[in-house]
Amino acid sequence: MGKRFVTILIIVFILFSFTGCWSRREIEKLAMATIIGTDKVTIDGQDKWLISANMIKPRDLASQGPLGGNGSGSDKPTVLVSSIGATAWEAGRNLAARLPRREYISHANIFVIGERLARDGVDQIIDVILRSKDIRLNTWVLVAKGQALDILETEPEFEELLSQEVMGIVQNQPVASKVFTIDIKRFANQLITPGQDAVASCIEIFERKEEGQSQPGNSSDKGNGQKAVRLGGTAVFRKGKLAGWLNDEETKGYLYGIGRARQGIISLSVHELDKKDVAFAMTRASSRIVPRVEGDEISFIIDIKAEGDLQQHDDTRPIARPDVIKAVEQKAAHEIKALVENALNKAQNEFEADIFGFGNRLHKRYPQFWKQIQQDWREIYPDIKVTVNVEAKVRRTGMITDTPAVN
Template sequence: MKTKHLFLLISLTLTIFLNGCIGKREINELALVMAVGLDKGKDGKVVVSVQIARPADARGQTGAPAGNTGDPIWSAKAEGKTIFEAIRSLSTFSTRRVFWAHNYIIIINEDLARDGISDIIDFFTRNPELRMRTWVVVTPNKASNILSTMTGLEVISGEAMDKLFRYSSISAQAPRTQMIDLQSAYLSESSEPVLARVKLIKRGISNKKPGQEGSYKQIDLSGAGVFKGDKLVGILGQKETRGLLPFIEKVESGVMAVSCPKEPEQKISLELKHYKFKVTPLYRNGEISFHIKYDTDFSMVEAGCPLSLEDRAQITKLEKQVANELKGNVNNIVSKAQKDFKADILELGKIFNNKYPKEWQQIKNRWDEEFQTAAVKIDVTVNIEDTALLFKPTKTGK
């Protein structure tokens, strides 16, 4: 009993010295950042734009409550010699403390990216409030304009961009690069960073004025930006990006529109269902080469011409046609990486290192030169398995 009483007395004594909620932050005192944009300023300065959620107005109501604007977001920007200086400048007119832990995306203007993003990588990986799973993109538009664009389905546009990338693996139009991927490629001995590219296009349709198509600007996935070191050196279109994606990430699906075998003016839509993409490095007599084996299974989801799986001659011709196009896409991105950008965005150095770690130690300091001259052989096989629900062409009953 004495032991229990002594333990209770010690516990009560210790509670006197405990502080409740050390470092607490009240939600109504924080400005929750949903997205951040970075633009090139004057005289070497950087412009930081932030998109901040309005808690009282982010519930989607059509009318504004008393004392509020009705807008779900508040966008603000500040300029500084460094990113941190610009962010601290926000505190001169923000009535709440800027809080970064809920940030969805970092948007970098291409003019700024061409000058280098090493300071951006350093700041956003060093700050303990920031998550490493934040999306990172480049844009030809001003980043501040991307931030202030209202999207159609989501109340907060930062959240909309997050979902745009979360489900982009089924369209295979842009890489899904997060800050952790950017930092990993930047610090790598061989690989170079690739970021998704977004831009504003006139795509929305007015509900109030029918017929006025393109009356609203929307954020659209538009290929990828290629870096060498920390500098943007080139842009990939959507077709080139589709050739790149199997090298760097898992693709869930994809759509190809190809010409009908007997009626080239008509189109057939094929959906990628399964694939195996394997890159095998070879090192013989001091020569580096790579063998790419790309096996794909497609499903026919739309046919603009009569076509049946029973007609093996047409299906074989179609499979060969698709294989040639896929091989062309891969050949094209390999050529661009080796000759135009001279940057290993394909992660071939990483694959070589995994198989030949001892030999890699001998060539890693000259990998840039070795990568540009490495031979790459590509074999593609295509199998069109089914046509969804229809196994015979759809014909009129007349």
């Protein structure tokens, strides 16, 4: 009898304890952030954090589903909220004054760092991110040209949510190889690895303009001042502080240099000097950075192998011949080499930032030698000699061989 009583008591106890846990977060009590922006602002002479986030409006999702195409017109699916505080988390919690639900950042997969904060130094924001249990190491980091808040204000053009749009752009980048995308884990590693400076992708607002006005990144979308986001170029850091930007072409060179280029088009002048008449479409590329130490002389060799197809030929002269293809390959190699050297030049001479990680390679290959020069690496770096070797291969010519001649 007693045993039975105890058993029933235990069952009842378990029933009660299984109904939920202390730290539960019910979905209908949460405000889900999809994209987070951090800025530094000066208010009354004091530096403050400005945290902004796009929160999903729950009502819309319940009625239509997050990806429902037939949106109800003007009603936006997200709310942009932002607040200011002396520390990042104080700013974040200050949102509570206007949020009817608890903020929940686990599902935010994009983190935008404002330009001002990046120039002050990203070390402070890295601590905020890494210490939090809710932000994952594989969250994407983007550096905004201007304020992160403005980026978050932009309306998505394709997708329902801005975060989906940016996420899509991030994942669509390998086809052009013009943007260096990076997540928090790699970004933080770049910052703390000796002999390596950090880079991150740049996100900027582009405005649809009247015809004839110049726009960033060769874009030519027409419009009347509507804003959209684009990823283009790279934010270069030196000692954790934003030093400047690489533009699209320089980023391309950088990506080839470090072996992160996947696909993309290289335009070449094969028959005449002043006309780009061949488009070489890369299918794969790889690179190896090899350090050399001879005495006290440090030099590096970047070996790049690129492989691709002929995508466009703007001339009637024959091209589908081994000797012409050889010439195309040489031109392509030359063009890639020029791109890489251009990026190198920027990194070494303008920013003096070791974004290729030469120091890191030297460290791995010659650890003892590295110890002697580690202190002076920043002085040595701008003057080291880097040789770029490129080998390009044209594998196929597409669906036709020679260009059809027009009578």
